Amino acid sequence: MDQFFQQLINGLAVGGIYALVALGYTMVYGVLKLINFAHGDLFTIGAYLGMTLFVGMGLAGKAPVLVSVLLVALMVMGLVALLGRLLERAAYRPLRKAGRLSAVVSALGASIFFQNAVMLIWGGKYEVYPETMRPSVILSLFGMGVPLIRLIIIGVSVLLMLALYWFIDRTRTGTAIRAVAIDQSAARLMGINVDRIISLVFCIGPGLGGVAGMMVGLSYGQIDFNMGFSYGLKAFTAAVLGGIGNIPGAMLGGLLLGLIETLGAAYLTIAWKDALSFLVLILILIIRPTGILGERTAEKL
Amino acid sequence: MIPLLSLENVTKSFGGLIAVNDVSFRVEEGGIVGIIGPNGAGKTTVFNLVTGNYAPDNGDILFRGTSLVGRKPHEIVSLGVARTFQSIRLFPSLPVLENVLAGRHCRMNAGLIASMFHSPAQRREERAAVERAVRELEFVGLTDFLEDRAGNLSYGNRRLLEIARALASDPALIILDEPAGSMNQPETAVLVRLVRAVRDRGITVMLIEHDMGLVMQVCEKLIVLEYGVKIADGPPDAVRSDPRVIEAYLGQDD
Amino acid sequence: MKRVRFPEGAKIPAVAVLIMIAALLPQVLNQYWIAVCVSVGLGALLSLSLNVILGQAGIFNMGHAAFYAVGAYVTAVLNTRLQIPVLWLLPAAGAAAGLCALLVARPIIHLRGDYLLIVTIGIVEIVRIALINDVGGLTGGANGIFGIARPEIFGVRIRRDIQFYYLIWGAVGLTVLLFSRLNRSRVGRALSCIKEDDIAAEGCGIDVARCKLLAFVLGASWAGMAGTLFAARMTIISPGSFTFWDSVLLFAAVILGGGSQAGVILGAFLVFGLPEIFRDFASARMLIFGLALMVMMVIRPQGILPPGSRRYDTGFLSRRERAAGDGRT
Numbered sequence: 001m002d003q004f005f006q007q008l009i010n011g012l013a014v015g016g017i018y019a020l021v022a023l024g025y026t027m028v029y030g031v032l033k034l035i036n037f038a039h040g041d042l043f044t045i046g047a048y049l050g051m052t053l054f055v056g057m058g059l060a061g062k063a064p065v066l067v068s069v070l071l072v073a074l075m076v077m078g079l080v081a082l083l084g085r086l087l088e089r090a091a092y093r094p095l096r097k098a099g100r101l102s103a104v105v106s107a108l109g110a111s112i113f114f115q116n117a118v119m120l121i122w123g124g125k126y127e128v129y130p131e132t133m134r135p136s137v138i139l140s141l142f143g144m145g146v147p148l149i150r151l152i153i154i155g156v157s158v159l160l161m162l163a164l165y166w167f168i169d170r171t172r173t174g175t176a177i178r179a180v181a182i183d184q185s186a187a188r189l190m191g192i193n194v195d196r197i198i199s200l201v202f203c204i205g206p207g208l209g210g211v212a213g214m215m216v217g218l219s220y221g222q223i224d225f226n227m228g229f230s231y232g233l234k235a236f237t238a239a240v241l242g243g244i245g246n247i248p249g250a251m252l253g254g255l256l257l258g259l260i261e262t263l264g265a266a267y268l269t270i271a272w273k274d275a276l277s278f279l280v281l282i283l284i285l286i287i288r289p290t291g292i293l294g295e296r297t298a299e300k301l
Numbered sequence: 302m303i304p305l306l307s308l309e310n311v312t313k314s315f316g317g318l319i320a321v322n323d324v325s326f327r328v329e330e331g332g333i334v335g336i337i338g339p340n341g342a343g344k345t346t347v348f349n350l351v352t353g354n355y356a357p358d359n360g361d362i363l364f365r366g367t368s369l370v371g372r373k374p375h376e377i378v379s380l381g382v383a384r385t386f387q388s389i390r391l392f393p394s395l396p397v398l399e400n401v402l403a404g405r406h407c408r409m410n411a412g413l414i415a416s417m418f419h420s421p422a423q424r425r426e427e428r429a430a431v432e433r434a435v436r437e438l439e440f441v442g443l444t445d446f447l448e449d450r451a452g453n454l455s456y457g458n459r460r461l462l463e464i465a466r467a468l469a470s471d472p473a474l475i476i477l478d479e480p481a482g483s484m485n486q487p488e489t490a491v492l493v494r495l496v497r498a499v500r501d502r503g504i505t506v507m508l509i510e511h512d513m514g515l516v517m518q519v520c521e522k523l524i525v526l527e528y529g530v531k532i533a534d535g536p537p538d539a540v541r542s543d544p545r546v547i548e549a550y551l552g553q554d555d
Numbered sequence: 556m557k558r559v560r561f562p563e564g565a566k567i568p569a570v571a572v573l574i575m576i577a578a579l580l581p582q583v584l585n586q587y588w589i590a591v592c593v594s595v596g597l598g599a600l601l602s603l604s605l606n607v608i609l610g611q612a613g614i615f616n617m618g619h620a621a622f623y624a625v626g627a628y629v630t631a632v633l634n635t636r637l638q639i640p641v642l643w644l645l646p647a648a649g650a651a652a653g654l655c656a657l658l659v660a661r662p663i664i665h666l667r668g669d670y671l672l673i674v675t676i677g678i679v680e681i682v683r684i685a686l687i688n689d690v691g692g693l694t695g696g697a698n699g700i701f702g703i704a705r706p707e708i709f710g711v712r713i714r715r716d717i718q719f720y721y722l723i724w725g726a727v728g729l730t731v732l733l734f735s736r737l738n739r740s741r742v743g744r745a746l747s748c749i750k751e752d753d754i755a756a757e758g759c760g761i762d763v764a765r766c767k768l769l770a771f772v773l774g775a776s777w778a779g780m781a782g783t784l785f786a787a788r789m790t791i792i793s794p795g796s797f798t799f800w801d802s803v804l805l806f807a808a809v810i811l812g813g814g815s816q817a818g819v820i821l822g823a824f825l826v827f828g829l830p831e832i833f834r835d836f837a838s839a840r841m842l843i844f845g846l847a848l849m850v851m852m853v854i855r856p857q858g859i860l861p862p863g864s865r866r867y868d869t870g871f872l873s874r875r876e877r878a879a880g881d882g883r884t
Contacts, residue, residue, distance in 0.1 A: 035669060091849045098856030100668075101615075105810045108803055109848025116842040233676065233799070240673045275684040278677030285670055286662045352758065378760030390755035392748050396864050403748045407760030409741045413769055416740030417733045423740065430741075431867050447869060470760045 002144050007266045008259070013150040013219065015258020016157030020212035021235030022242070022250035023164060024205030030181035030245040031201050033100060037107040038087060039209055040232015041114035046080045046210025047223040048122050054133050065135055069218070072133075076214050077207040084206025085199050093195075111228075118225040126224035129217040153215050160208060161251050168247055177201060181245065230274070234261075237281050243294025252292060303366045305330045305474055305505055306351065306382075311360035313346055320346040322529040323360070328474070328522075333496060333506040335520035335537075337513070339549065342526040344509045345387055348476050352384045353377040364474070379407045383467035387478040387509070389459050391466070393452025397443060400451045400462055401434035404469035437465040441495060457488035464495065468504070475499060477508040481515055493519050517541070525549070577724055581717045589716045591831045596723035597785055598827035599820045602808040603730050604777035609806065610814035610862075611743065612770035613750030615668045618675030619805050621682040622652040622775035624797035626782025628686065631700040631792050632693050641706040641787040645780050652779025653772045660771045664764060679802050686794040699793025706787045719788050726784065730777065731816050738816075739865050746770055807848060813858020821859050825851075 021043055028036045053072045062068065091110050095103040137148040168174040179187040180197045188194050216231070217223045238257040242249025257277050265273040284292065304327040313321040321343045328334050336344045349355045351362055353374040362369045369377055378384075383404070391400050409430055411423040438444050441461040446454060451462060460480055467475050480496070481489045489512065496519055500506050510516045516523065516537070523540045525533040527549045533540050540546055581589050605619045626648035633639050633647060663674050689696035705714045706722070713722055737743050745766045748756040757763045786792050804826050812822025829847065833840035851859075 029669070033669075035672065091853070094853045095856055098852075101609075101810050102852045102856040102858070104672075105807050106849045106852040108807055109845045109850075109852065111845070112841055112848065113845030116839070116845060120838060120842060229799075233680075237673060237677070240670060244669060271688045272684060275681045278681050281677055282663070282674055285666060285674060289666055289670065291670075354754075354758070373762075373764075374757045375760050375762045378758070383760070384758055386755070386758065390752055390758065392751040392755065394751060395747060398867060398869070399744055399747070399865065402744055403756065403761065404759045406741060406745055406748075407762075411741045413737070413742060413773065416742040417737045419736050419740070427740070428868070431869065432871065435869060435871075448864075466759055 003266070005142070006144060006146070007262050009146055009150050009154070011259035011262030012255065013153045013258070014262055015255035016154050017212045017215060017231070017254075018235045018238045018258050019251045019254025020157050020160060020208045020215075021231060022239040022254045023161070023247065024209040025236050025239040026242070026244055026247060026250040027177075027201050027205045029239070030247075031177065031184075031198050032092065032096070032103075034092060034103050035107065035236065036092075036205070037104070037232075038091075038110035038114055039205065040228035040235070041111050041118070042080050042084055042087075042206040042228070043209040043213040043216075043231055043235075044118055044223070044225060044228035045083065045114060046076050046213030047217045047227065048118060048127070048213075048225075049079055049210065050076045050214030050217055051127060051129055051133075051223065052122075055130055065133065069133060069135075073211055073214055076210045080210025080213075081203035081207035084202040084209075087206075088199060088202040093198075115225060115228065122225065124225060126222050129221050129223065131221075134218050134221060147219075149219050153219055156215065157212070160211070164204070164208070165247060165251075173197075173200070234277060237277055240291055241281050241284060243291030246291070246293045249291060249293035256292075302329075304328060304363075305365060306507075307363045308347070308351075309361045309363070311347075311350060311357045311362060313343075313350055313355055313357050319529050321350065321357075321526075324526070324529070324531045325360075326524050326531060326534055328505060328507060330473075330505055331500070331503065332521045333500050333508070333519055334522045334524065335516045336507065336509050336524045336526065337516055338526035341528075343529040344526055345478055346529075347526070348384065348478055348507075348509065351377075351476065352382060375407065378470050378472075381471070381473035382476065383470045383472035383474070384476040385460070385463040385467055385478055385480065387482065389456070389463060391451040391459055391462060394450055396448050397438065397446045397451050397454070397462060398431070398434055398448065401437050401465050401469050402430055404437075404466035405430045405434060407470055434465075434469055437469050438462075440468065440498070441465045442491070456483040457485065457491075460484065460492070461495070464499070468499070472504055474505045474507065477506065479509050479511065481510055481512050489515060574728070577728075578721075581720050586716065589720055591828060593716050593719045593723055593788065595824055595828045596720065596727055597781060597788075598805070598808065599727050599823035600723065600730060600781040600784070601778055601805050602812070602819045602823040602826075603727070603734060603816060604774045604781065605805045606774075606809050606812075606814060606816070606819045607734060607737075607746075607770050607777070608774035609809050610812075610819065611738065611746040611750065612767055613668075613746075614664070614767055614771060615672040616675045616771070616774075616802075617672050617806050618677070618679035618682075618799075618802050619774070619778055620797040620799070620801040621675075621679040622656055622778040623782045623785070623801075624679075624682050624686065624794075625652040625655050626776075626779025627786040627792050627797070628694055628700070628782075629779070630783040630786040631703050634703050634786070635700060638704075641704055641783065642708065645783050648783040649776040649780040652782065653776030656772045656775030657768065660768055664767050664771065676799055676802070679797070679799050683794050683798055686797070695793075697794060699791060699795075701791040703786050703790045703792070705790070706784075713787070719784075723784055723788075726781075727820070731820075735816055738862075742766065742769065744865070811848070811851060811858055813855075813861040815860045815862040818858055818860030818862075 024039045025036060028034060050072055053075055087110055091106045092103055095106055135148050138145045139148050168177060176192045176197050179190065179192055180194055184194055234257060235254065238253035239250045241257060242253030260280055261273060261277055264276040306328040309325050311321055311324050324347065336347060338344055346355065350357050351369065353369060353372050357370060364380055364382060392403065409426055411426055415423040438447065441464055443458060443461055443465065454462060481492055484492060493515065496506055520537055523534060523537050524531060525540060525546050532545045532549060533543045601619065601623060605616065608614050608616045629648045629651040630641060630644045633644055634641050659678055663671060666674065686694045687697050705712050713719060745761045748761055749763050749766055753763050808822035808826040809819055811825055812818035830840050830844050833843050
């Protein structure tokens with residue numbers, strides 16, 4: 001039972017990260033119908049930037065850990081968001097009228113580019129997050145040791161998701177994002193600046209992804225230039241699992257996938273851990289072709 | 302005598318909206334039948350039920366006595382029911398000739414191996430299909446555009462091309478969804494002649510049309526729908542004088 | 556009236572010249588570049604097989620390496636355990652990969668494009684993990700299988716790269732011939748229609764699900780046979796050769812090429828050969844490669860050589876017109 005609870009916390013922490021990354025995939029898909037394959041690499045860049053900023057600014061010991069981490073997180077969010085926006089301008093906007101597959105290949109090119117840029121800048125070996133940056137407190141909950149950082153990750157990801165949900169659901173800009181996702185040309189006719197909305201989405205998604213990358217560094221201590229691949233793939237799977245284009249779906253899919261994977265690895269098989277999420281995905285898509293929360297849209301004839 | 306097509310108590314709803322409500326009618330072989338009714342009366346839904354794009358919630362649809370319910374659209378084409386789309390669905394980047402050949406597909410047999418090796422039978426079949434496609438293009442008057450991309454045709458010609466594509470599948474029944482939509486006066490006149498020529502080939506024509514002049518001029522039988530319910534059917538003159546029809550539909554125009 | 560076209564008669568000499576160049580090329584290249592050309596040839600073979608699925612039928616398949624893996628492993632297992640000559644295993648590898656594709660694709664072929672994309676990525680990952688986990692004790696786990704025999708044709712044992720060059724590019728030539736015939740047939744036409752508008756295709760009598768499945772299985776079994784050639788050339792295979800990234804490169808080669816066969820072969824050159832040309836840049840070469848992919852797509856979104864339209868002999872039409880004209884005068 002203790003072990004189960006422990007795994008549950010681990011699963012939710014991983015799931016929270018998947019969900020944050022999945023949001024980036026799903027939002028971009030929503031407005032552009034494009035799978036942004038470079039998203040996983042923006043997540044990696046977030047992880048590296050977090051480390052570099054913390055070390056580079058000499059924040060260790062100067063301020064309370066949580067304050068400086070928060071500061072770094074905000075900067076990471078801003079920088080990765082900027083990068084996301086640049087990416088959209090350079091690699092996707094010129095292809096908006098072209099076939100969808102050419103944008104996919106451009107996204108794959110961007111992914112290769114970023115991944116290798118990270119390798120050239122920070123090196124091909126893994127990097128270790130500074131210990132001074134990682135809150136190493138272990139809480140005792142119901143008689144079990146739970147690392148504080150896991151709980152923080154769960155808390156922060158839930159908070160960010162709720163904030164995003166509120167933003168999309170309740171604000172004018174959020175409504176505009178939804179309108180662009182449903183029908184770009186109609187949204188344009190309604191006076192919505194579609195380009196601006198797409199730029200904004202390319203800030204929010206990568207921003208969240210960047211923070212998620214930093215949280216992985218904080219939680220596991222280790223990052224490498226290749227980490228965006230597996231996290232990105234899982235998060236993308238999560239987005240599809242929940243119904244791509246659907247924001248609550250991405251959250252649900254992420255958390256679900258984190259749990260399935262962690263519990264599956266603990267109780268079923270560790271060797272097949274990475275295959276498990278895909279098997280679940282395939283099964284769910286066979287039963288529900290549009291994902292768990294995806295709407296069934298009747299094709300207009 | 303088994304009718305060519307019969308709908309028996311067909312119902313179809315989308316969510317809470319009942320688009321087609323307990324509709325029954327028969328279409329005999331030969332002739333031109335029009336389905337009319339105000340916007341949202343369920344005309345296109347009836348067509349999509351017949352062509353297998355939608356499945357009815359209730360009731361049965363019989364073509365020459367065999368049920369069409371549960372069959373995929375392409376099987377229904379093979380059985381002899383061809384269609385055109387209200388919103389014109391050609392293959393715009395393919396040449397006009399290939400659009401018609403696509404309609405011929407279901408009457409051809411060459412499989413994967415024969416196609417990869419271009420067996421003599423495959424070559425013969427292909428040659429015959431091209432000739433047939435050209436003949437259908439002659440029939441609708443589009444021979445001049447043989448090699449143009451379908452997307453480069455005028456709207457009126459696109460409608461004609463859709464008809465040629467449907468005819469290439471050797472249908473017994475052809476279903477035209479607003480064939481005169483976005484056509485000008487001379488084009489409509491050509492269409493009227495074409496629809497009659499199709500009928501003269503022994504193919505039964507069913508059409509949805511908003512242009513009442515056209516409907517009264519060309520159709521030999523009318524079926525009137527309103528809010529998913531059939532309110533009248535019969536020869537145009539009888540329908541025209543039916544008080545329910547006048548109230549529901551024709552009255553509005555005058 | 557008629558658009559000006561590349562004269563039909565000039566095509567045959569052009570192809571002949573290309574074949575001549577391909578045949579003479581290894582005589583002037585050094586060992587290294589011959590090896591590169593062999594790899595590009597295998598890449599071209601795989602890209603052509605993916606083109607049937609992705610380029611012609613428009614099915615988003617980003618897991619093509621899975622079927623390549625099935626073919627290579629079937630070859631390796633049957634050859635090392637039962638000593639069946641490698642090239643005899645071509646049909647077995649093709650059939651196994653095709654069967655896998657059929658089983659996998661049947662329940663998912665109707666899914667929307669992007670869903671299919673992630674599912675096929677999932678399949679290639681599952682296959683890779685299965686190979687690492689040594690399913691049934693047959694695949695040798697992470698180390699793979701070694702000691703695969705060299706192929707033999709008419710008593711000549713193929714072991715040098717220059718021999719593989721002719722074998723593999725011969726296979727590419729045969730593939731181009733068969734697939735271009737397929738393209739100019741009822742099946743190829745149906746695939747074009749499906750790619751353009753599957754609802755319209757179904758509505759005019761094309762069995763969309765069946766045609767898609769046919770394309771998927773054909774492409775997969777071709778990749779399986781390419782797997783045989785790969786296993787024979789390497790003599791050692793391991794799961795590392797059949798990853799998601801290999802699938803991505805094939806995907807990029809097809810889209811970059813534009814979907815015509817010549818274009819796809821060019822795409823394979825760019826994707827599998829270009830990184831070799833940039834070898835002097837050492838660590839930055841993949842960076843440049845990524846950038847190049849983006850730039851090429853932005854400059855030419857439709858790909859290098861999009862397929863031209865098929866030609867039909869409508870000569871009978873003008874003969875008939877002439878006959879009609881004669882009748883009138």
